[in-house]
Amino acid sequence: MKTYLFLTAALLIASPALAEDVAGTANEEITVVGSGVRQPLDTTGQAISVLGRGELDTIQSPDLTRALERLPGVTVTRNGGLGAFSGLRIRGADSEQTLVLVDGARVADVSSPGSGFDFGTLLASNVERVELLRGANSLVWGSDAIGGVVAVTTRQPEGVQASAEYGAYDSVNAALAAGIKTGGLSLSANGGYARSDGFSQLASDTEADGFKQWQGGLRARVEITPNLSAFADARYARSKVGLDFTFANDYVQTTRQLSGRTGLAYASDVLDLTAAYSIADTHRDYDSVTYGGYGYIGRDEQIDVDGRWRFAPAFALVFGGTHQHDRYEGTYDARKSVNQDSAHALLDYTSGPVNLAAGLRLDHHPLYGDVWTTGANGSVALGSGWRARGSWGEGFKAPTLYQLYGFAGNLALRPERSQSLDAGIEHGNRAGPLHFAATVFRRDSRDLIDYDASANGGWGGYFNVNRARATGFELEGDVRPVAAFQIHAAYSYVESVNRVTGKDLARRPRHALTLAADWTTPLAGLAIGGDIRLVGDSFDNAANTVRLDGYAVAGLRASLPVGEHFELYGRVDNVTDAKYQTVAGYNTPGRSAYIGARTRF
Numbered sequence: 001m002k003t004y005l006f007l008t009a010a011l012l013i014a015s016p017a018l019a020e021d022v023a024g025t026a027n028e029e030i031t032v033v034g035s036g037v038r039q040p041l042d043t044t045g046q047a048i049s050v051l052g053r054g055e056l057d058t059i060q061s062p063d064l065t066r067a068l069e070r071l072p073g074v075t076v077t078r079n080g081g082l083g084a085f086s087g088l089r090i091r092g093a094d095s096e097q098t099l100v101l102v103d104g105a106r107v108a109d110v111s112s113p114g115s116g117f118d119f120g121t122l123l124a125s126n127v128e129r130v131e132l133l134r135g136a137n138s139l140v141w142g143s144d145a146i147g148g149v150v151a152v153t154t155r156q157p158e159g160v161q162a163s164a165e166y167g168a169y170d171s172v173n174a175a176l177a178a179g180i181k182t183g184g185l186s187l188s189a190n191g192g193y194a195r196s197d198g199f200s201q202l203a204s205d206t207e208a209d210g211f212k213q214w215q216g217g218l219r220a221r222v223e224i225t226p227n228l229s230a231f232a233d234a235r236y237a238r239s240k241v242g243l244d245f246t247f248a249n250d251y252v253q254t255t256r257q258l259s260g261r262t263g264l265a266y267a268s269d270v271l272d273l274t275a276a277y278s279i280a281d282t283h284r285d286y287d288s289v290t291y292g293g294y295g296y297i298g299r300d301e302q303i304d305v306d307g308r309w310r311f312a313p314a315f316a317l318v319f320g321g322t323h324q325h326d327r328y329e330g331t332y333d334a335r336k337s338v339n340q341d342s343a344h345a346l347l348d349y350t351s352g353p354v355n356l357a358a359g360l361r362l363d364h365h366p367l368y369g370d371v372w373t374t375g376a377n378g379s380v381a382l383g384s385g386w387r388a389r390g391s392w393g394e395g396f397k398a399p400t401l402y403q404l405y406g407f408a409g410n411l412a413l414r415p416e417r418s419q420s421l422d423a424g425i426e427h428g429n430r431a432g433p434l435h436f437a438a439t440v441f442r443r444d445s446r447d448l449i450d451y452d453a454s455a456n457g458g459w460g461g462y463f464n465v466n467r468a469r470a471t472g473f474e475l476e477g478d479v480r481p482v483a484a485f486q487i488h489a490a491y492s493y494v495e496s497v498n499r500v501t502g503k504d505l506a507r508r509p510r511h512a513l514t515l516a517a518d519w520t521t522p523l524a525g526l527a528i529g530g531d532i533r534l535v536g537d538s539f540d541n542a543a544n545t546v547r548l549d550g551y552a553v554a555g556l557r558a559s560l561p562v563g564e565h566f567e568l569y570g571r572v573d574n575v576t577d578a579k580y581q582t583v584a585g586y587n588t589p590g591r592s593a594y595i596g597a598r599t600r601f
Contacts (some may be wrong), residue, residue: 006125008051013137014034026449033133034377035346035357036140037272037308041429043355045377045389046137046401047073047422047439047474049430052128053155057598058518058529060165060571061124062173062194064152067121068119069533070514072439072474073134077582078120078250080201081170081589082194083211083241086120090134091441092450092470092496092508092540093147097397097416101151103219103233105261105278108144110327112284112296112452113462115144115400121239122152125163125175125178126190126217129153134474135441136393136420139344139361139375142322146395146418146445154235155179156188156219157600165569165596168589171196173596184223191216193331202244209242227268229278234260246585257521258281261461273307292332318346319356328401334517336405340365340398346375353381363396385434390423395445399462403449404528408460416464418445424474443470450542472510484520488531489513503544507582511536511550530556539582551580570595 034044041048049071061067065076065086073091078084087095095399100107104121108115133149141149155161155177164174172195179188195212215237223229243251263276278301278456285295306320320343327337346359358376365371377391395418404411424439443599448465455461480486496508504510511534519528532554540546554576559569570593577591 014333030509031131031139033131033151034140035308036306036320036346037174037274037318042381042387043350043379044354045379046391047134047356047424047437047441048130048387049476051132051135052431053128053305056124056130058128058527059334059516059531060594060596061568062171063119063166064117064122064124064127064130067124067130068150068383069512070130070439070488070490070516070531071132071134072476072492073441073472073494074132074492075494075509075512075535076119078588079211079583079586080244080468081169081198081211081587082196083120083198083210083213083239084201085118087116088119089508090132090148091443091472092447092494092505093443095148096400097144097395099141099144099149101149102152102215102235102259103152103261104276105233105235105259105280106144106300106302107259107280107297109280109282109284110300110326110401111282111296111330113400113402113406115298115402118255120241121213121257122239123192123194123213123384124174125173125192125194126155126177127152128155130287134439135391135422136395136418136443137375138373138395138397139393140318140320141357142324142342142361142545143340143363143395143397145418146397146416154217154219155190156186159601161597161598161600163596165594167596168573168592169196169198171594179219184229186219186221188219189217190219198587199222199249199587200244200249201242202246202249203581203585205244205249205546207242207244207249211239211241212228213237215240216272228264228266228443229548230262230264232260232262234258243286244586248291250290250408251286251288254283254287269310269387271307271309273305275305278302278304296328296330296333298328299326303422314349314351315353316348316350318348318359320344326401328406330406333402333406336401338401343451353378353383353387365398365415368398371415374517384427386425386427388423388425389420393420394418395420398544399449403462408451408456408462413449413462413466414447416445416448417447418443420444428478430476432478433480435476437474437476439474441470441472441474445469452542465498465500467507468497470496470508471500482576486518488518489514498542501542503542504539506542507538507548509536509538509548509550519539525561528557530554546584548581548584551578552576553578553580565599567598 049223096116131151175192177190181320217235239255240304261278266273287293303324309317329335342363344361348357350376356378373394375393379389397416399413420443422441426437445468476490495503513534516531520527536550557571
């Protein structure tokens with residue numbers, strides 16, 4: 001305990017790696033995750049946080065999990081080191097209940113059991129901005145958004161940006177982005193390479209499980225007329241990571257991800273309209289010298305139209321429609337596919353300090369028919385920088401193709417349904433001199449889909465959890481008494497319970513606290529900083545017989561500008577070499593140090 005008290009005190013003298021806006025740029029005030037169209041952040045009633053490039057550079061996170069853990073309501077489960085499977089839980093929801101968008105394209109892996117996204121495959125080096133919406137927003141975004149929405153925007157620079165770092169476990173992480181903007185044309189490309197020898201994922205094994213990834217992206221915008229533009233974005237990544245299973249330690253997983261979105265956008269004083277086609281294609285192959293190999297292919301394609309019609313001074317209609325086609329196949333699974341159509345509409349009212357929005361959504365699924373869901377949110381400015389906000393939303397998620405037809409599939413599964421409510425008060429924003437936010441929330445779910453490895457005579461099987469509830473509250477604060485010094489804190493209490501058994505849902509810690517401080521010293525712009533992450537106890541299984549002990553992990557970091565365009569940086573993660581697990585039987589990184597450099601011109 002003395003060690004952590006010392007580190008907490010040390011944090012009070014710590015700063016952004018760059019002497020620029022910690023939370024990003026002024027663009028942080030605009031969000032898309034609330035309504036699906038651009039709107040000021042302080043006009044939405046939903047709990048939304050934004051991480052900008054400045055903050056990502058400050059904390060030196062190789063992937064996005066550490067950055068997202070700085071936000072309230074977020075915990076991460078991980079099966080090993082860099083590149084290992086990483087699941088994001090928002091307010092106690094399953095990681096598969098979080099919609100993930102990369103440059104507007106839904107990137108769910110529809111060949112995985114819950115059609116979720118593995119954050120271990122998404123490195124932070126070429127990410128410009130991350131928006132996180134906590135709570136259900138299925139009305140706008142559909143079935144994957146029962147727990148929340150994460151929208152990732154990759155870099156689109158004007159000029160050249162590059163970074164490279166080396167450190168523990170013989171790790172290398174390098175990235176390059178370049179772009180031009182001339183007239184009505186904007187064109188950029190980015191790429192990156194990462195590798196690590198890693199360590200054994202399985203605690204009972206000693207063989208290191210390494211990771212390697214190549215990734216690249218292209219982004220283009222062209223102005224056809226003053227009101228009409230065309231866009232195209234694409235991302236490709238090829239990852240290879242060693243896997244440890246309880247029955248074998250020599251598996252290697254190769255994942256190839258291709259995602260993109262292209263379309264037309266029209267904007268005028270009265271009408272904004274976007275029509276687009278997007279695709280996410282994932283190939284996962286598993287190879288073992290001992291047991292042979294197998295693989296899966298999943299593809300999600302969408303055609304969507306979204307818009308905002310400002311038909312009166314205080315009123316606007318936000319609307320959208322989507323046709324979605326999913327298909328998957330595996331080495332031992334025949335190809336299966338499903339089409340799902342949806343439409344939604346929200347009436348938006350803005351007058352003075354009051355912003356209100358309410359609407360409904362219709363989903364048509366070939367197995368479950370027509371399903372209506374509703375949602376509403378509101379924000380009221382109270383003066384002196386304070387505002388009250390609240391939201392209500394229903395969610396619907398059909399069983400995935402894998403859960404229905406894959407290994408241990410169950411055709412009798414029912415769709416998951418939820419009702420979510422939150423209310424909060426907020427002052428300022430994360431980029432300002434003083435920010436505070438407090439939110440209480442509750443989510444009631446029925447027919448959640450879970451997996452029981454002991455079912456079907458030990459072959460496992462999927463089943464519905466009749467009723468579950470997540471309740472809790474979130475606190476977040478940022479204090480910047482001077483431009484060079486900032487203190488950040490975020491705390492969450494989340495109680496996620498199976499209301500039939502009274503047991504906690506698996507891998508949902510009730511307590512999570514992040515403390516951080518950053519200081520740019522007067523010594524040639526030297527910046528120092530650090531953070532502490534404290535997470536409470538949880539259980540690894542639904543029966544609550546396998547406990548995961550709580551843990552505390554601290555990190556320190558520093559950076560030094562060299563001239564106008566160059567910067568050196570370094571960090572030490574897990575400085576106390578804490579031993580902890582977020583998945584029973586699987587290791588997490590020990591004390592590790594890294595050094596790197598960044599440039600931009």
